[in-house]
Amino acid sequence: MATGRSGTLSGTSDIRTYKGQDRALRADRLGTAGLLLSVLAASAPLMVVAGVMPQTFGVMGIVGQPLLFVILGAVLALFSIGYAEMSRHVHNAGAFYAYIARGLGPTAGAGASLVALVAYSAMQVGVYGILGFEVSGLFATYLDTELAWWIPALLAVALTGLLGWLKIDLNARVLGVLLLIECALVVVFDVAAFSDPGKEGVSLAAFDPAALTGPGLGTALCFCIAAFVGFEQSPVYAEETSKPHIVVSRVMFLAVGFVALFFCVSAWALTVATGPASVVDASAKAGPGLLFELTQARLGATFTDVLHVLFVTGMFAAMLSFHNVVARYAFAMGREGLLPAAFGRTNPTSGAPATGSLLQTVVSVLVVAAFAVTDDEPAGDPTAPVMHLFTWMGSVGALGVTLLMAAASAAVIAFFVRRGAAGAQIWRLLAAGVSGLLLLGIAGYTVKDFGVLVGAAEGSALAWVLPGIIGAAVVVGLVHGALMKSRRPEAHARIGLGNEAFRLDQAADEADRAEHADRDHTAV
Incomplete structure (x- = not known):
């Protein structure tokens, strides 16, 4: 047997x-390279460079964004020390909630499971908005055709759902090709920017700590930490990797290091190309078009056209990456009784968590349809609901993931203390404690500035309704866990065991x- x-x-x-x-889930499907490409795809490098960075420069007025990526990289590296050690002891597709359940108890794990499901689902659905908006713009620019944004968005939902049913190693190859191409193009821009700088030359002004001052710092922290989201997903694939006790932690540190370095250099390149004194004004004026204006001037129209296309494929890679994560969380929750048992089944052909994949596809269709129905603005209008879909859902997801990382830091400490290993793991536990406090601080900034983060008017209910989605997920998850404890104690005791x-x-x-x-x- x-x-x-x-x-x-x-x-x-x-x-x-x-x-x-x-x-x-099928084991031995992913090695170091496949897993690294899968998690890095969620960070959507080109989307961050073209979308997030100009927003941080222009709206928040933070010139020191390159330094901010270095600081956040250090914080998340600290977090990864304890998180990676935990990954050696717990192999579960429910990653965050499994770790929290093993450290802080099954009821806390139940609360974390719903937060993870909502947060990653929100981030994935939000990307459909920006993808639909960009594809609509491409049709208008190159084909002189007006295309409603929700049409390419729903087509992307269907294709993502189809790939979600297939083998994870096939998904990894698709993600890897898209990721490598978009990273290569960003590197070409970086080289061009340093070779042909703005009037201030290759300046280090963006690394001056004084460049981090300003009222928009809290919001900038939220935007920049969202750019790192993806590295923490590597334990989700632990059951599908070869040698998970080695590969998962290795990929985590590689991902944090790569994202910090890549985004630091790219943000610096933007300041060099425009000039540190001009980057805020240039970003405020051009918005997401800043990168394309700079490449047009330095690398020509053909390169810029290719960059526009890769902007879309990069977003698709991010959507597929988040889709895979949501499907695996749903699978883990179904296997452990937190969702109906049907979610804890895999596709007999591919071994993929098919029901979880279908759930995320249905949720995506419903949310995109809801925003499409409320869209009465002209095609291409950046104030239309399509852009709200991207900013609102992305911000909700970033808040949820930040809180999960803070809770996971506490869970790491509790897990090893309970096992009597606090002395042997003291440095890792100290790193987890420091990073947990810092992450809580970032989450506090996120909630405080949420109205600014989503572009809501002063006094708007959105400032508390949207972060309230994560709060509601916490409460509902904890209540669900408490009810399981009283009604199904055996199932409750197994939360996080996988x-x-x-x-x-x-x-x-x-x-x-x-x-x-x-x-x-x-x-x-």
Whole structure:
């Protein structure tokens, strides 16, 4: 009989558990390269450089954005020290909530599971808005055709949903190709910017701590930390990697380091190309068009046209990455009783979490349709609901992920203290504590400045309704966990255990059979 852990029988694709092959994700599908490309795709490098950076420069007036990426990279590297160590001990597609359940208790894990599902789903759905807006603009510019943004958005939903049903290693190849091309084009721009700088030359002014001052710093922190989202997803794929105790932590540090360096250099290149004294005004005037104006002047129309296309494919890669994560969270929650059992099943052909993928596809269709119905603005109008879809959902998701990282830091400390390993892990626990406090501070800034973050008017209900979505997810998740504890204590006790729970099921069934055998023997 198979053991409770996933194990390889006749081949790397034949993964079984005590409860059956459809209750486990296929192991050995991802190595270091495949996993790294999958998680980096969520950071959408070109979307950040073309969209987030000009917004941070122009709206928040923070010239020191390159330095901000270095600082946040250090904070998230601190967070990763404890988080990576936890990944060696817990392999579960429910990553965040599994870690929180193992450290802070199953009820806290139930609360975190719903926050993760809502946060990553919001980030994924939000990208459909900016993708639809950009594709609509491409049709208007190059084909002189007016195309409603929701048409390409819904087509992207369908294609993403289809890929979500397929093998994760195929998804990784799709993500990898798209990611490498867009990164290469951004690097070409960086080189061109340093080779042909603005009137101030190659200046280091953006790295002056004084360049971080200003009332928009809190909001800039929120935007920039959202650019890192993706690195923390590597434990979600632990059950599908070869040697998860090594690969997951390695990928996490590689992702944090790459994102910090890549975005720091690219933000610096923008300041060099425009001049540090002019970057705020230039960004405020051009908005997301800043990068394309700069490439047009330095690299020509053909390069800029290709960049526009890669802007779209990069967003698609981010959507697919987030879709895969949401599907796996839903799978883990279904397997452990936090969602209906149907979500805890995989596609028998590909091994993908098919029901979770379908759930995210349906949610995406409903949200895109809701924003499309309320859109009465002309095509291409940046004040239209399509842009609200991107900013509102992205901000909600970033807040949720930041809070999850803070809670996971506390869970890491509790987990090792309970195991009596605090002394051996003291430096990792200190890193987790410091990063947890810093992340809580960033989350506080996010809530405080949420109105500015989503472009709401002063006094608008959006300033508390949108972050209230995450608050509601916390409350509903905790209540659900408390009800499970009272009504289904055995299921509650297994929250966060993942495949390890199969061993408990097997042991319980074997004990039950042994008891029946003893009774039959006594009766005879």
